Amino acid sequence: xxxxxxxxxxCCAHCRFRREDRSEIERRVPGMxxxxxxxxxxxxxxxxxxxxxxxxxxxxGCSRFRAVDA
Amino acid sequence: MSEVTRILPxxxxxxxxxxxxxxxxxxFSNEDWWSVWIGLAVIVVAWAxxxxxxxxxxxxxxxxxxxxxxxxxxxIATHAPNYLALFATFALLFGTALALLGQSLSRxxxxxxxxxxxxxxIFTASAWTEAARYNLEAPLIALVPGxxxxxxxxxxxxxxxxxxxxxxxxxxxxxxxxxxxxTLLVWAGxxxxxxxxxxxxxxxxxxxxxxxxxxxxxxxxxxxxxxxxVCGVSASIAAGGAVRAKREQTSVAIALVxxxxxxxIFVLPFASRALGLSTAVxxxxxxxxxxxxxxxxxxxxxYGDVARNAGGAIAGAPDAAVQAFTLMKVVxxxxxxxxxxxxxxWVATTRWNSDDGVxxxxxxxxxxxxxxxxxxxxxxxxxxxxWIASHYSLADYxxxxxxxxxxxxxxLRTWAFTxxxxxxxxxxxxxxxxxIGWKPFVAFTAGVAVNIVIGYVxxxxxxxxxxxGLGG
Numbered sequence: 359x360x361x362x363x364x365x366x367x368x369c370c371a372h373c374r375f376r377r378e379d380r381s382e383i384e385r386r387v388p389g390m391x392x393x394x395x396x397x398x399x400x401x402x403x404x405x406x407x408x409x410x411x412x413x414x415x416x417x418x419g420c421s422r423f424r425a426v427d428a
Numbered sequence: 429m430s431e432v433t434r435i436l437p438x439x440x441x442x443x444x445x446x447x448x449x450x451x452x453x454x455x456f457s458n459e460d461w462w463s464v465w466i467g468l469a470v471i472v473v474a475w476a477x478x479x480x481x482x483x484x485x486x487x488x489x490x491x492x493x494x495x496x497x498x499x500x501x502x503x504i505a506t507h508a509p510n511y512l513a514l515f516a517t518f519a520l521l522f523g524t525a526l527a528l529l530g531q532s533l534s535r536x537x538x539x540x541x542x543x544x545x546x547x548x549x550i551f552t553a554s555a556w557t558e559a560a561r562y563n564l565e566a567p568l569i570a571l572v573p574g575x576x577x578x579x580x581x582x583x584x585x586x587x588x589x590x591x592x593x594x595x596x597x598x599x600x601x602x603x604x605x606x607x608x609x610x611t612l613l614v615w616a617g618x619x620x621x622x623x624x625x626x627x628x629x630x631x632x633x634x635x636x637x638x639x640x641x642x643x644x645x646x647x648x649x650x651x652x653x654x655x656x657x658v659c660g661v662s663a664s665i666a667a668g669g670a671v672r673a674k675r676e677q678t679s680v681a682i683a684l685v686x687x688x689x690x691x692x693i694f695v696l697p698f699a700s701r702a703l704g705l706s707t708a709v710x711x712x713x714x715x716x717x718x719x720x721x722x723x724x725x726x727x728x729x730x731y732g733d734v735a736r737n738a739g740g741a742i743a744g745a746p747d748a749a750v751q752a753f754t755l756m757k758v759v760x761x762x763x764x765x766x767x768x769x770x771x772x773x774w775v776a777t778t779r780w781n782s783d784d785g786v787x788x789x790x791x792x793x794x795x796x797x798x799x800x801x802x803x804x805x806x807x808x809x810x811x812x813x814x815w816i817a818s819h820y821s822l823a824d825y826x827x828x829x830x831x832x833x834x835x836x837x838x839x840l841r842t843w844a845f846t847x848x849x850x851x852x853x854x855x856x857x858x859x860x861x862x863x864i865g866w867k868p869f870v871a872f873t874a875g876v877a878v879n880i881v882i883g884y885v886x887x888x889x890x891x892x893x894x895x896x897g898l899g900g
Contacts, residue, residue: 380529381530386675387665387679388679388682388683388860388861388862389661389679389682389683389685389686389860389861389862390661390665391592391593391594391855392686392855393593393661393662393682393685393686393689393852394660394661394662394664394665394682395459395593395594395662396665397458397594398458398460398598398662398800399458399459399460399797399799399800399801400659400662400765400798400800401665401798402666402669402769402794402797404665404666404669406675407786410674410784410786411674411676412674412786413668413669413675413678414672414786414788415788415791417789418787418788419786419787420784420787421785
């Protein structure tokens with residue numbers, strides 16, 4: 359596999375720390391369901407990173423990456 | 429450390445298998461798209477029945493005015509089959525959508541049954557002939573008990589499944605499109621966009637610059653700014669995702685939006701009444717100065733209800749408040765959220781240092797991905813009913829189309845809004861909101877002040893003629 363392909367694979371979309379379950383996001387962000395929703399369009403592909411405790415997108419990367427099935 | 433930080437697990441747990449990860453793209457992938465399909469399906473069925481000499485009136489039942497409790501009970505008992513059918517229809521539509529979005533139907537259905545019965549009682553209470561004397565407008569009757577219950581009683585987890593504020597309001601807004609002629613939308617749309625742009629930019633920069641001056645992180649200040657300037661919680665989520673904000677920063681922005689949105693539900697209609705504003709002008713002001721669609725619809729409908737019962741003391745058609753609000757908020761402000769998110773993502777990834785080592789890039793596809801799709805349904809609903817109406821004379825429209833086609837759709841819209849108002853109160857647990865801190869509070873509140881003043885000047889003095897043209 360090429361370095362570029364490796365880099366593409368080592369992104370948030372394939373990381374075990376990515377938390378994208380919508381009901382879980384609603385539980386973890388207090389107040390979200392009062393006037394918003396994790397099931398709406400505005401969240402798009404954003405998800406929570408459990409390591410950074412921050413929002414991430416599928417193409418993001420970092421040195422803490424660990425593959426889902428690693 | 430706030431409660432939000434404390435509830436984080438101490439160590440990261442392995443995620444679920446990639447194979448079960450959700451795919452969020454496609455025309456059935458989120459509540460926005462489902463609100464479009466549900467709203468348009470209702471309108472098409474109503475049209476099909478109307479075209480065949482029938483009507484959706486039997487299903488779209490609403491409590492009639494009553495004087496005594498016996499009358500009220502009689503009304504419910506007489507129409508029990510209609511209410512049962514209405515519950516079944518809503519449960520089928522909402523349940524199908526939520527089940528396909530991955531939610532538990534066995535939790536949703538009992539929760540929605542309770543919500544429906546409570547909504548029926550609220551709807552009935554607001555039909556009391558003396559309700560106006562005691563300011564018992566449906567949105568307020570729904571909100572206040574909901575807030576009291578959710579902040580004093582621990583509601584079971586399964587009950588949350590039926591409290592889908594955003595979903596109900598989006599379905600209601602699509603149905604609202606059926607009552608707003610496309611010509612009016614085209615005429616007032618540019619004004620809404622112009623007014624919203626001025627207010628949104630001013631509000632964003634006031635919050636952002638105040639936050640920065642107080643030493644807040646730029647990402648945090650940006651999330652606060654967009655939350656106040658565009659569409660509240662949805663904007664906070666979109667901006668948080670775009671700038672890769674910390675979860676706690678988004679939670680604080682959401683807490684501020686929720687608190688101020690609830691306050692404004694009560695303050696803006698009261699202030700509009702005190703200032704003698706017409707329904708359309710008040711709706712535009714609320715649309716400029718409220719932070720969340722659901723909260724704004726509650727405030728605008730409350731003011732419309734006040735006008736309806738004011739015996740001509742408030743100028744304008746009652747429905748003009750919600751119509752002006754929707755044009756201002758949905759068309760003027762909400763539709764730009766994707767662009768705000770993309771621009772902020774670009775600035776954050778190219779200008780602001782990331783101190784947590786996350787490598788990110790701005791992606792123009794976010795503009796569409798975050799676009800509030802229910803706006804498409806709102807415009808399509810308006811276009812469809814406008815086209816149907818074009819086949820009738822004005823007299824026939826008023827005599828035939830309004831009672832047999834438009835009125836039943838309006839009744840279903842009112843139901844959807846009532847589900848929403850009740851859900852707002854029942855989901856707003858003030859103790860669970862993130863600890864705010866004085867700096868974010870000051871920054872956001874500065875934006876609130878600017879937003880209200882500029883919104884008032886533009887709605888009442890600069891663009892009043894346009895807004896009153898809606899029916900004022």
